[in-house]
Amino acid sequence: MLVRVMCNVVVPAVLVVLTLLTPPARAMFGIPDFLEFGGCVNATLKPNFDPVKYTGLWFDIESVPNDYQHTKNCVTQNYTWTGKEMIVATRGLTAVGKKVRQGAIMRQSTSSPDPAFMTVFAEGVPEVPYQIVASDYRTYSCVYSCLERFGFRAEFAWVFSRKPTLPDNTIKHCHEVFTAMGVDPTKMVNITQGEECPYYEKIEETLAENEQYLLKILGPYVPTTTTPAPTHLDQSIVEMSEEEKTLQDLKGKMESGFSTLCTDSQQKETNGASSEDQEDDPNSSTHPVTSFPLLPFLLLPFLIY
Template sequence: MKTLFVVLLSVVLLISFSGCCQMPPVQQNFDLNRYLGKWYEIEKLPAYFEKGNCIQANYSLRDDGTIKVLNEEMLDGEMQSIEGTAIVKDSEQPAKLGVSFFFWQPYIPYWVLSTDYDSFALVYTCVDMTFFHAEYAWIFSRSRTLPNSTVESLKEQFTSNGIDISKMSATVQTGCTNEI
């Protein structure tokens, strides 16, 4: 009986600690005000909550100091949107934000790993759970496209931080209206 208990405990511990979230460094001297505005999704790791094309996010500062997050996508020919709230969780690390889209949902990590504010941003989200983790990564741009060489260079930044991007895919940004 003791042997069975030890084996089961070992399996549970092994599963619990397998596949933990990466802890990549975030953008140094992050300037939230420069990050605000519209970003277009160029590529991403699969995200069950994003199924459409022409995906974009718009970040704006609210009077209470929180950040309004407006995510939009074209799905089945119609614009879909969801509004959420982002907060800076630690003023010492302003590139580590938390995002929530429902009042009952805890803030989920939203880490800006790298940005030049004018053309690209790399964002990483990961939440550890008891037996698995949920991991997302995005390449954003201020325009609907980025040169392939830039995308490949940005992907290398994810890889060099231990983030598996083998399932990353391009977001369709063609056939979009100028403003959705």
């Protein structure tokens, strides 16, 4: 009973107070800036989404800042569809310019039959939604993700491109899609891409390879079974053999969902009787997704890569 009162009354009250604090005070208590009052919007998903067409290389153009995401600049995502799930290999630079690699697995959400609604599984954090709200597969993608608890939400949005740049009118289109859903696109910030990034030395070759791959999957014949992402793209961006082995091992260990302190305690209370009976570089590193500080984890977790 005491734990239930803590979960349903005390914790929400504490959260209300903490979210009203100034940014420095919020940081001191481990409250991320993206934690807001309110619930998640009902996202309008891309009709007839085809995960095979979504595979290949994407560049992050804009996103809502996330303190728990290692990659900050020069961020690329490589998607490989296995026929049952999407393997995501992410590369980029930290805020201090250190090379970093991260990985995740996406599967169709159990809460929706729509293939445009996926769930991200990554080591060390709870599962989170990944909703494709608009994409032409060849040039851009607009993605939404949100978690809610105790009347608060952690809301994220991304604009992706098949190239390091994206025309302003295309970015504006994503903003309009988000606005129509009730999501504020002004929360997103630009992600550094281009000449400052490690991949830039071979960018022309990389884009040409990726374009050939897109012609293959977006042509008249589109395979409906396993279609791996291009295997000969610039290794500094796409090839992640070491990481993908790790991801394959991760699949067997992954648990769907997570239990918070509150839900665990409630289950014990209800069922108490039955329960008794990147490259080898000295400056580069590979990181699992960072775990949450205790307080945000109890309320609204995330990540994304």
